[in-house]
Amino acid sequence: MPNPVRRPRVALVGPTPNDIGGISAHMEQLLGSYLADAVELLYFEAGNNGMPESRLHALWRIAMSPLSFFAFLITQRVNLVHINTTMVPKAFARDAAYVLVARLLGRRVIYQVHGGALPERFVSERPLLNRLLRWVLNLNEAIVLLARVELDAYRRYVPRARLELIPNAIDIGPCAREPVIRKLRDAFHLAYVGRLIREKGIFEAVEAIALLVMAGRSVVLSIAGSGPQEEELRARVAALGLENSVRFVGRLFDQQKHALWRSAHIFVFPTFFLEGLPYALLEAMAAGAVPLTTRAGAIPDVMEDSVHGIFVPARDSRALAVAVALLDDDREALARMANAGRQRVFERYTVTRLADDFESLYSRVLDDTLRAGAPQRH
Numbered sequence: 001m002p003n004p005v006r007r008p009r010v011a012l013v014g015p016t017p018n019d020i021g022g023i024s025a026h027m028e029q030l031l032g033s034y035l036a037d038a039v040e041l042l043y044f045e046a047g048n049n050g051m052p053e054s055r056l057h058a059l060w061r062i063a064m065s066p067l068s069f070f071a072f073l074i075t076q077r078v079n080l081v082h083i084n085t086t087m088v089p090k091a092f093a094r095d096a097a098y099v100l101v102a103r104l105l106g107r108r109v110i111y112q113v114h115g116g117a118l119p120e121r122f123v124s125e126r127p128l129l130n131r132l133l134r135w136v137l138n139l140n141e142a143i144v145l146l147a148r149v150e151l152d153a154y155r156r157y158v159p160r161a162r163l164e165l166i167p168n169a170i171d172i173g174p175c176a177r178e179p180v181i182r183k184l185r186d187a188f189h190l191a192y193v194g195r196l197i198r199e200k201g202i203f204e205a206v207e208a209i210a211l212l213v214m215a216g217r218s219v220v221l222s223i224a225g226s227g228p229q230e231e232e233l234r235a236r237v238a239a240l241g242l243e244n245s246v247r248f249v250g251r252l253f254d255q256q257k258h259a260l261w262r263s264a265h266i267f268v269f270p271t272f273f274l275e276g277l278p279y280a281l282l283e284a285m286a287a288g289a290v291p292l293t294t295r296a297g298a299i300p301d302v303m304e305d306s307v308h309g310i311f312v313p314a315r316d317s318r319a320l321a322v323a324v325a326l327l328d329d330d331r332e333a334l335a336r337m338a339n340a341g342r343q344r345v346f347e348r349y350t351v352t353r354l355a356d357d358f359e360s361l362y363s364r365v366l367d368d369t370l371r372a373g374a375p376q377r378h
Contacts, residue, residue: 007040008366009077013069013098014046014084020251023084023114025279026168033355039362042076044069046084046094066097073105080366081109082358086276087116096136103139108365111137112144112166115276115297118153137161141365146276147298164361167298168277169354172346174258175286187220188328191264191289193257193280196227201270201294203229203236207317208268210240212324219324220245221268224252224260261287265334266327269293272314277302282349285309285341290334292323302349308341 015021017028031041046065073081081102085095095111102109116122119137123130134157137143142162145151151165190209194200205221212219223233223246230248237246252260261267267284275297282302284291291309293299305311310323327334 007038008079008362009040009042010080010082010362011042011044011073011076011078012082012084013044013095016045017043022168022276022279023086026114027084029169029171029351029354030358033351035355035359038355038359039080042072042078044072046098047091062094065094066101069098070101070105073102073107078107079369080362081107082112082362083109084112084114086114087119087122087274091116092122092133092136096132099136099139108141108369109139110142110144110361110365111140113150113276114146116274118150119157120153134158141368142361144361148301149297150276164357166354166357166361167301167349168279168282169349169351170279170282170286170345171351172286172349174255175288175342175345187218188266188324189264190219190221190266190268190324191224191260191284192221192268193224193252193260193283194269194278196223196225196230196233197273198229199271199273201272201314202233204270204315204317204320205268206233206237206240206242206246208320208324209242209245211318211321213242213245215321215325217325217328219328220247222247222249222260222264224249224257226251257283258287261289264289266324267291267293267309268320268324270312270314270316270320271296275299282345286345286349288338288342290327290337290341292320292327302344303341306337308337308344310337 012027012030014027015024017024017031031043035041083095083098085091099109099111119133123133137158138161140161142164143154144164144166145154146167148165151163154161154163192202192205196202202223209219209221234248237243249260261284267280267289269278269281269291271294273296277298281291281293281299285308291303292312293309294314295311303309312319312323
C-alpha cells in the first residue's frame, strides 16, 4: 500500500490557547477550526502566560527558550512556523529570537502582529532598533496584520515584505441561533468587557454615566473584567455615588459573557489603547449590542459610523454621554444598528473565514518553499 501523504506541520507560537487575551483566543480558534485537519497544527508556548516567577527563573526561561524552540522544530519536524506576537519591546525581543532560530533551520516563518505600536512609533528615532526591526521583519515569508491602518504603516516601513490582512474572527454559533431581543426595561443597559486599565477608556465611561444620571437618565453600566486599575475605578464609582448605576460583575466566560452581551443595549468602549482588532467588539456586534467606540486599530475596518455603531472622540466623557442619550431616545436607530452589526460579523468575521484565509496563506508559503527548492523535513 502507498504511504499516506503526511500533512504539513505548522508550529503555532504564542501564549497558552486557553489563557485570557486576544492572542490566546486567536490560537484557540485556529486549533479548534477545520484548519487542524488541513495541516498538522503544533503548539509552542511563548512567554510565561502571566504566572508569577522570580527574576532568576525568568532569566533562565528567557535564556533557554530559543534552545527549546530549536529542539522543538527538529524533533517535531516542523515545516512552517506561525509566530503570534504584538509590537511591544518584550514580545519583539523574545519573538525575534524565534524568527532567527527558525530561519537558521531553513523553516519559513509567518509573523502575525496582534496590535501594539506601529513600526515607526515602535523604533521612535532609535537607529539601531530601526535597523534590527527592518531586518527581522524582512526575514519572514509573510507578515500578517489585523487592520488597514497597520497594513499602510508596514507597507511604508518594509515595502518589499509580503503583507497579508487577515482580521480576527469569532464563533458566531451561540448568537446565530438567537434573534435580537431587547426586553423593555426602565434602565438603558450598557456593558464593558475587557481589562480594567485607563487606556481602555473605562474611566471616561464611568464619568459619562455620572453625567447621564445627573440629567435624569435611567442607565446601568455592567463592567466585566479585571485589571490593575480596578480598585481605583471602584473608588471613582463610589466617589461619584454611582453604586446603583455601575456594577462590577468580574471576569465572565462562555455562557455568562454571552448572557451579558444579550442583555446589553450598548457596548461602551471609548478606548485609546494600541488596539489590534478587539474580540469584545466582534462579540458585542454579533449579539446585537451596539458599539460606542473610537477609531483605534482595526475598529474602523469593522464598523461604519451610524450604521453599525457610533464613533466617539477618545478621552471625552461628555461626547460619550451624548451618544448614549441619542440611542436611548431613538430605539429604532438602535435596533437598526444592532441588526446591521450582527449581519456584518456573520458575513465577514467567522472562524470559517479565518481558517480559509490561513489555509490559503499556508499553502502559498509552502508552495513557494517547494519551488525555491528549500529542504523539507519529513
